[in-house]
Amino acid sequence: MAGIVLLIIVSFLLVLPSSTAIGQTCGHAGNYTANSTYQSNLASVVATLKRNTSSLPLLFATATATAGAGPNAVYGLALCRGDITTNLTGCGTCIDGCFRYAQKMCPNDKAASIYDDNCLLGFSNNKDILAQPNNITQDMGTFFQFWNQQVIAGNATVVTAAVHGMLNQTAQLASTNTPRLYATTVMDASSNAMPTTLYSMAQCTPDLSAADCQACLRQVIGLVNATLSVRLGGRVLLLRCNIRYENNMFYDGTPLKRITAASPSPPAAPPTTPTTNSRRPRIEAWAIPLFVVPPLLLVALCFIFYCRRQRRRNRKGNMRLRQKLTYNLQGQDKLDWEMEAELSEFSVFDFHQILEATDNFSDENKLGEGGFGPVYKGQFPEGIEIAIKRLASHSGQGIVEFKNEVELIAKLQHTNLVRLLGCCSQEEEKILVYEYLPNKSLDFFIFDENRKSLLDWSKRLVIIEGIAEGLLYLHKHSRLRVIHRDLKPSNILLDSEMNPKISDFGLAKIFSSNNPDGNATRRVVGTYGYMAPEYASEGLFSIKSDVFSFGVIILEILSGKRNSGSNDCGDFINILGYAWQLYDEGRWNELVDASLEPLHHSAEIMRCMNIGLLCVQEIAADRPTMLDVVAMLTNKTKILAEPKHPAYFNVRVGNEEASTNATESCSINEMTISATTGR
Structure with a gap:
């Protein structure tokens, strides 16, 4: 039995993804040169942040640091998520990982903000990065958001109200939970209001006052409009405050508060009264593991098998993507291109999925005709509405457009940019799949x-x-x-x-x-x-x-x-x-x-x-x-x-x-x- 348990644990660790940042915003302050004074000062700032977050009291796993002066001055800020501050070594390791990610994604940039599931890191040659923002627009240089593309089933108005209520209550708890300025909540599913349980978190840097924390979180929540609030999860992050909610418990520990969406509770089942002749069989304590452990092991093995299968499927899908998106054109438009496989929330669709979503590109679903081909409205079986651009096969410019849009938009995330959900490439078909926007164009x-x-x-x-x-x-x-x-x-x-x-x-x-x-x-x-x-x-x-x-x-x-x-x-x-x-x-x-x-x-x-x-x-x-x-x-x-x-x-x-x-x-x-x- 011990050997089986050990095997399961080892196998489970093998399928766990490595810790990588979820996103970044590279700065706009120019670049530093290799082996320069600025690079040396930047390394010093990051080392200080790692050391300080690993040595400060558990409630304050955040730090700021400066190094150098004049044009070579570097300012930095780091914050670890409130539920991992019991492991300060892990906090410092996370910050180090963010820095290495910054060097990869924002090479030689003097300023960058990196967001990981467990921590965040920001550095700049401008000391304003350490200032407390008065409004979101002053901190847009460190702004990042990420949303689940699936939507919560049910009445959109009810769901929107419930999600906003949950986020507002979480923000209120975080701003009053001094000195940590961190809070977690859970909103239980109910039959009429919310069809799924949601877990939320809000956090500010502990140096903010309760009022400033509340103001920062309120502005962040204000960005969650009706379209975004029905998503099955999402996060909005600044260096000074952030919010997140998911349909799975992504944080450790017991939620600070349990929130119930307004809905009538089902009547409690009447208690059963045993008859005088009934006898309850007694189960010895030593026998409980015999009934409990085998099902758990079976579930764990199934989970391991599923994760490995998904990993193989994704790897094969990415290989097919590289093969399908490679074109050899003539003359000046010669293009040999491979799509990056690391794009988050980006899908490669089969052509039959596109046909089903658009009812075989029916005229009823046609939204318009662009310079490179028609655009159709579609809907996937799970209810997600999409807009599909079908590039004309005869257009050489369309191939270049296809490359540009996939390569560019999939890497860009902003509330005022249309979101590219995926693409499809099969023989002569080149298709781009976007989020559907109901009000057409300006x-x-x-x-x-x-x-x-x-x-x-x-x-x-x-x-x-x-x-x-x-x-x-x-x-x-x-x-x-x-x-x-x-x-x-x-x-x-x-x-x-x-x-x-x-x-x-x-x-x-x-x-x-x-x-x-x-x-x-x-x-x-x-x-x-x-x-x-x-x-x-x-x-x-x-x-x-x-x-x-x-x-x-x-x-x-x-x-x-x-x-x-x-x-x-x-x-x-x-x-x-x-x-x-x-x-x-x-x-x-x-x-x-x-x-x-x-x-x-x-x-x-x-x-x-x-x-x-x-x-x-x-x-x-x-x-x-x-x-x-x-x-x-x-x-x-x-x-x-x-x-x-x-x-x-x-x-x-x-x-x-x-x-x-x-x-x-x-x-x-x-x-x-x-x-x-x-x-």
Whole structure:
């Protein structure tokens, strides 16, 4: 018996996954060089954090550290999860693992935030990383979220209320559980309210006050909207506070509080009264293991077999993925590419699964037609709704798009980016599977006379701010620095609460953090009407190219008119020059969509118009970065600069002196193009 138990324990340990970080946000402070003073100071900070978390009292398994001065100064913070602080050696080991993960995923970055199941680590050359955040936007550089793609069965409204109630109670317990600022709860399943039991956790760094902890957690919970709160688990993490909930008990120890979702309890079974003649058989204590141990061993063996089988299946699936996603193209588009097998929450679907989900690509499920193929709505048997992009087999550009979207979006996670769930590649079929967003795209609303009234000013402002946050993440806060290159209203999808999500990364480019301001290409791709002039005419693209496109979208959101193809632009061929003229003459309200009632929101609307015009200035260097744009949108007291004239300002109706490139760039608004431009 002892040998069998030992075998089971050893086998169980063999199938346990190794401890790896669940995610990271690489910094935007530049890179350090190998064997430099900064690298030495960084190693010193991490060593101090490991030592301090392993030597402090059990209640304070958190530490901060600094090393060096001036440009070589390094600041660090580490926090271990409240339930593992009884094992401080494990805490230090976890922090060391996070640091090694940072070196792998954010090589030579001066700043990074790494999140593991059991601990977190953040370091930077900016001492603000140790400051207590006043709001989420100040800490977005360390923001990370991760969600289970399965949803909780049952009434969505009831589930949302129950999950939010559980998270709020957990946050309240954590903020009052001084000095640890850590709490765990469990919400039992009930027949009417919640069909599954949920376990939750909330934690703040112990140096925060109870009020600051509560404020931080409240803001984090505020990010859990109705779409996310029905997921079967998820987590939102900052360096200073974090929340998590799952349908399995992921923490050690007894929950601090047991929460019951509001629902009628079933009546208790009446007690059974034994008759006088009944006799209860007596079971000796030594015989209990004979009845209990064999079933437990059987369950353990079945679990081991299942884990090993799943591991083999995943390994084979990843091998098939590498084989299927390798293409040999001709000429300049030659592409030999292997998909990474480590992408979390990313699935490879069989083609028959896609056929079943879309009812064989029925016309009833067709959502639209894009430049690279049709998009369909689908639904998996477990009830998850999806959007499926079926790339056209004849499109050589579609293959490049397929590679880009899988390689890029699967590694990017932000609330304002559409989430890629998986892909399918079988012979000529190349399919991308996204989360389904019920409200289609932004252009579906703002350019339709009947639907535009559904977007009042508050909704439009949320959309503008959400797009800005998504672009800021792409340009500055993500692991990969990304230029979208095809930002337009049809690529801004809207969820059930009209929150925006940037989509369609087929034309996106990764750029080096060392040289984010100048890249050249002979192939100009994108959509006329949203293209920056230096890109359309010379093939020069940068983060300022996306800023220009964003500015065009702002003006379209404000006016409810397309940038080009409109007869309401005065002497100008597009809306940019017309908007600048109206703004300059103090007649800005003539541009604004009448349904917005500009008199009631005149200050905010005029401010957004100013920001939009700053973004579409002709000279790229004059345009703000997205970090500047987000600051201008969030800080209403910030004084804005006066915009210079926009791009294509001199292109007027009937102006025969306008260049061919410029005229074409403003006349076609919804056609994605690929043109070769000589340098």
